[in-house]
Amino acid sequence: MQSPLTADSEGARTASNPKAIIRKRPNANFAKEKWLLGPGTAPSMTDSAIATTALITPLAAQLMAAAKPPPLVEYRCVQTPQELDAPATETAALTSGVAVHDLGWMRRVGVRGEDSFRWLSGMVSNTVSELGRNGGAWNLVLNAQGRIQGDLMTWRDGDALELEIAGDQYARLLAHLEHFIIMDDVELVPLGLESTETALGLTGPLASEVLERMGLPTLTEAMTATGVEWNGLDLRIRRTYGTVAEHYEIWTTVAGVMRLWRNSTTAGAIPVGVAMLEAFRIAEGIPAYGVDMVERDLPQETSQMRALHFSKGCYLGQEIVERIRSRGNVHKHLRSLELDGPVANAGTELLLGDVQAGQITSAAELPLAAGSRVFALGMIRREAETRNELFTYRAGSDAGTARILTTPPKF
Secondary structure, rough: OOOOEEEOOOEEOOOOOOOEOOOOOOOOOOOOOOHHHHOOOOOOOOHHHHHHOOOOOOHHHOOOOOOOOOEEEEOOOOOEEEEOOOOHHHHHHHHHHOOOEEOEEEEEEEEEOOHHHHHOOOOOOOOOOOOOOOOOOOEEOOOOOOOEEEEEEEEEEOOOOEEEEEOHHHHHHHHHHOOOOOOOOOOEHHHHHHHHOEEEEEEEEOOOHHHHHHOOOOOOOOEEEEEEEEEEEEEEEEEEOOOOOOOEEEEEEOOOOHHHHHHHHHHOOOOOOHHHHHHHHHHHHHEEOOOOOOOOHHHHHHHHHHHHHOOOOOOOOOOHHHHHHHOOOOEEEEEEEEEEOOOOOOOOEEEEOOEEEEEEEEEEOOOOOOOOEEEEEEEEEEEHHHHOOOOOEEEEEEEEEEEEEEOOOOO
């Protein structure tokens, strides 16, 4: 699997240095749906590679009409703004203010039918029947051997169920899920077809304040949602998971997305591109499927216990998850790291002395007011964790050290 932030066929680019090429992992041949491209919004880009590798998001298509269009980059099978302001300004918005950004790679799928709750509960790792009426949960999707096939969010909207899936997993996860609809009264219904809707994100510790200034409702807890009519638009507002910042999604129409974008900036949000958004994801320690957790990994190896529910009953792969919980530990864990040294490529080995202790899965630099800091995620061998020592690594001719973060970073 490749990093979600890519530039072209030559390789993936790091979030902190979009010009640097890092080692790619093989990627599946995901389908790209035409509905991502808004009607009458064909991209007017001089770079033909960008125009053919992935479809442009509705927001990006409208921003490209500006006098000074932003540079685009491929991310999760779409083209989206790479950067919209100076890196230090974007970082400050994410860490101490509010960032507004594109979420046009997200897809919604309705789960319909009389058996929808029972069937979906048997397909994902987290609770379904216990979701609040406007609640959500992050899930891993497993195979019978307990290996991770992808991740998604489940949401309950009244009595209806819905999935939220990133664009680079959409086709493959739908095929996986549909394979297990056998004698069930269940139908998976793609929502927001024909370019009718898209999503914006508001991320940062002051996100709720910006929503209030816009006259929009706020949510006190993560993984909760609400709906509201605002300036003639029917909005769906969801607060998702974050470790150091508030994360909101606002689903709106393609026709209304620029109105929402402009109102959020007037209310104090700073436009941020996906490069710094990806760097902030790494700093928060939130793994991306295909980068930090891949098909060969077991759920407990990712350390993401928020995705697992141990008392909801049987689901695909549950036997392996329960066996690990009750009988023994896994041999490696995904951990958040802070590096003292250069940004390391994905796949860089972490060493204790001359012994291989783990591997970096993603890394990025955050330019902060007090000085730049480098964060990473990495798979660490269990026996290496217990020694509580600094790891060493090399990035080209340069060397650095890495330490495991036991709590989210403070900025």
